Amino acid sequence: MLDHGKDAGQTSIHPLWAILLAVDGFLLGLGIMYFSAWSDPESKDFVQSSSGSLWIFLIAAQVAFWAVVAISLWSGLKTLHGAFRDLLSGSRLQSLLFAGIPVGLLSVAPRILRRIELVPLPPRAESMIRFSTIRGRSH
Amino acid sequence: MISGMDVFVVGVPALVGMFWVRAIADSVARQEPDRDGAEYIYLRGTLQRLLRVVGVAIGLSTLSTGTLQQALVQNSGGSRAFPSELVLLWGAGATVLVMLAYVPAYLSVRGLGHGLIGRSLPMPALGSSAWFDWDAKRKSLSAFLQLDQNLFDRLQSGIFILAPLLSPAVSVAIPQ
Numbered sequence: 668m669l670d671h672g673k674d675a676g677q678t679s680i681h682p683l684w685a686i687l688l689a690v691d692g693f694l695l696g697l698g699i700m701y702f703s704a705w706s707d708p709e710s711k712d713f714v715q716s717s718s719g720s721l722w723i724f725l726i727a728a729q730v731a732f733w734a735v736v737a738i739s740l741w742s743g744l745k746t747l748h749g750a751f752r753d754l755l756s757g758s759r760l761q762s763l764l765f766a767g768i769p770v771g772l773l774s775v776a777p778r779i780l781r782r783i784e785l786v787p788l789p790p791r792a793e794s795m796i797r798f799s800t801i802r803g804r805s806h
Numbered sequence: 807m808i809s810g811m812d813v814f815v816v817g818v819p820a821l822v823g824m825f826w827v828r829a830i831a832d833s834v835a836r837q838e839p840d841r842d843g844a845e846y847i848y849l850r851g852t853l854q855r856l857l858r859v860v861g862v863a864i865g866l867s868t869l870s871t872g873t874l875q876q877a878l879v880q881n882s883g884g885s886r887a888f889p890s891e892l893v894l895l896w897g898a899g900a901t902v903l904v905m906l907a908y909v910p911a912y913l914s915v916r917g918l919g920h921g922l923i924g925r926s927l928p929m930p931a932l933g934s935s936a937w938f939d940w941d942a943k944r945k946s947l948s949a950f951l952q953l954d955q956n957l958f959d960r961l962q963s964g965i966f967i968l969a970p971l972l973s974p975a976v977s978v979a980i981p982q
Contacts, residue, residue: 718877725870754833
């Protein structure tokens with residue numbers, strides 16, 4: 668019934684694939700952040716500053732982390748659900764409600780934080796910020 | 807605004823996974839208490855791994871938020887308003903969310919483990935000759951099932967859970 672090699676959250680992919688995924692994710696993150704950053708002087712200055720570069724590096728590290736973790740996490744959860752499908756059949760609605768809490772907070776938070784000014788980056792980079800960290804609102 | 811991609815890719819799945827662990831542990835304890843210990847070990851391992859994954863995700867996200875806050879302040883010469891307390895608020899909020907999912911699951915799994923011990927090793931009459939032997943076996947089984955660790959020990963073993971709070975705290979502490 669149980670496959671202990673596939674616990675939820677356990678990385679079961681080959682180390683080489685994990686490294687490749689991490690590198691791909693990192694490059695993707697860098698690409699998205701830098702893609703349109705050179706379009707205006709303010710953005711260019713921001714990404715060329717040491718603190719701006721460090722921030723973009725951390726965003727890229729996050730994307731690398733997602734790339735490595737997402738597959739094993741989702742497959743692990745699938746295994747967990749499959750192994751205990753009968754016991755979880757009565758808690759579907761509760762699971763949805765539980766998942767709705769962070770999603771609800773995610774949709775309410777920007778209204779609360781609207782007074783914060785936005786990073787001086789163009790819209791594409793802004794969407795990346797939205798997906799990765801706290802964001803403000805543009806003028 | 808609070809993390810989007812982190813929430814959808816890692817946060818929600820991990821939190822729902824913790825909720826499932828709690829639901830499964832409660833159901834096993836209630837409906838099928840005679841199952842062997844494999845379920846307990848599986849659920850315990852799963853819960854700790856989910857804690858580590860979500861802890862790293864939130865830690866990274868909070869760290870990048872702190873870095874963004876510093877970058878904004880430095881590059882704007884202080885004209886942009888991005889209080890460092892918001893970073894701390896994000897880290898604390900994320901930690902509370904994780905704890906709301908983790909602690910009930912941890913308690914349910916722990917209850918399942920204690921139930922296992924209770925059924926495997928029923929307590930003999932207190933003070934009887936078999937009692938000391940039972941006590942030694944119970945302690946040994948508790949150690950094997952890691953039931954001798956309390957919640958704080960668990961959080962220490964999944965130290966990343968502290969990252970959401972530590973990273974903004976460091977961020978706030980660093981002078982602008």
